[in-house]
Amino acid sequence: MKKLLIPAIIGLALVAAALGGCGKTPQGSTTGGGGGCSNGTVDMTDINFAIHTCTIKAGSKLTLTDPTAGGGIHFICFGTNQKCAANADGPTELNSTGNGVQFNPGDSKSYTFAKAGTYQITCTVHPAMDLTLTVQ
Numbered sequence: 001m002k003k004l005l006i007p008a009i010i011g012l013a014l015v016a017a018a019l020g021g022c023g024k025t026p027q028g029s030t031t032g033g034g035g036g037c038s039n040g041t042v043d044m045t046d047i048n049f050a051i052h053t054c055t056i057k058a059g060s061k062l063t064l065t066d067p068t069a070g071g072g073i074h075f076i077c078f079g080t081n082q083k084c085a086a087n088a089d090g091p092t093e094l095n096s097t098g099n100g101v102q103f104n105p106g107d108s109k110s111y112t113f114a115k116a117g118t119y120q121i122t123c124t125v126h127p128a129m130d131l132t133l134t135v136q
């Protein structure tokens with residue numbers, strides 16, 4: 001009986017996933033959650049991004065929002081693991097060779113991404129404050 005139980009559970013999980021309609025969300029109508037971002041907006045907390053992946057369309061904007069309540073001081077740039085690394089395809093504002101663009105609580109800044117690709121964005125202050133942006 002135990003041997004049958006595990007395949008049965010896996011089978012049920014597969015059926016549930018299929019029924020759940022957990023496929024790709026149509027572009028331009030993402031609603032957040034599941035690693036997505038709403039309308040290209042990624043919120044920050046006091047020490048991190050609220051989510052770590054975001055997908056937008058080429059030619060549209062990524063908006064980084066540092067909330068007045070619960071936000072923190074961040075320095076944002078292209079790169080990973082607290083180190084800026086230039087990305088020639090991305091907006092120049094995020095191509096910092098220094099500490100990155102400063103965000104204070106209450107700040108919200110938008111960046112237009114013209115070219116499709118995958119962009120890594122990091123905060124030079126906070127460990128693991130990394131964001132992977134996919135531009136399609």
Ligand SMILES: [Cu+2]
Pocket residue numbers: 046047048073074075123124125126129
């Ligand atoms: Cu930070």
